[in-house]
Amino acid sequence: MTRQELFENIKKKQSFLCVGLDTDIKKIPAHLLTEEDPIFAFNKAIIDATAPYCIAYKPNLAFYESMGVKGWISFEKTITYLNENYPDQFIIADAKRGDIGNTSAMYARTFFEEMQLDALTVAPYMGEDSVTPFLSYEGKWVILLALTSNKGSHNFQLSEDNRHERLFEKVLRVSQQWGNADNMMYVVGATQGRMFEDIRKIAPDHFLLVPGIGAQGGSLEDVCHYGMNRTCGLIVNSSRAIIYADSTEHFASVAAEKAREVQQQMAEQLKKII
Secondary structure, eight states: OOHHHHHHHHHHHTOOEEEEEOOOTTTSOGGGGGSSSHHHHHHHHHHHHHGGGOSEEEEBHHHHHTTHHHHHHHHHHHHHHHHHHOTTSEEEEEEEEOOSHHHHHHHHIIIIIISOOSEEEEOOTTOHHHHHHHHTSTTOEEEEEEEOSSTTHHHHTTOBOTTOOBHHHHHHHHHTTTOOTTTEEEEEOGGGTTHHHHHHHHOSSSOEEEOOBSTTOBOHHHHHHHHOBTTBOEEEEEOHHHHTSOOSTTHHHHHHHHHHHHHHHHHHHHTTTO
């Protein structure tokens, strides 16, 4: 999916919502535990219910890897289901990979060739040769961690060098020598508020993947005010607030309603640029 195709889908659906599939076997409704594959059964129901209101899904690999082989099977079935039934959805693997070049090449092969995902989150700490193997795939996206939403992000990401450049700013600046706005995005936490202005000074055209709305307390209005650009430039993720909004047999319909509420808020924000 190209940047323009992504924007066209945003305009069509009046949404830039990404539903995070952080599926925990200990949190899904109890009645699903009798299913042959409870994780996939949960994901399928959530996808079918929320697809009209979002433009992307982001399964977090940790939740699947925690179940060993069974979890990987559930993950693969989820990706296959999305690709076969919802080809307009942008699929992000939240895996935060990044290692020496030959290892990164294997990660890239896993997620872009074997799994057929659109995008992958990547940690840039090891530098250029750990990121460029992911960028060699035409039509695929690398989403670099830049300024995250967790409290510990301040331990390193806001550290300044002797030129008073903060680490997250250096990541933004240097990484644009490796990729561009058509194959690279950045993770920026919704809780960072006005710092979206600083990010847009360095990366005005790139899409930003924004976690932290909902359960983590980020403000959609602030994110849009400081971070939206002329092609929206935002993919805002919500996980727990949508997928775990209800634990009864009505969980999917409640998730749909929560997703619809966010979509309506996003439609109001999109009026400013469309």
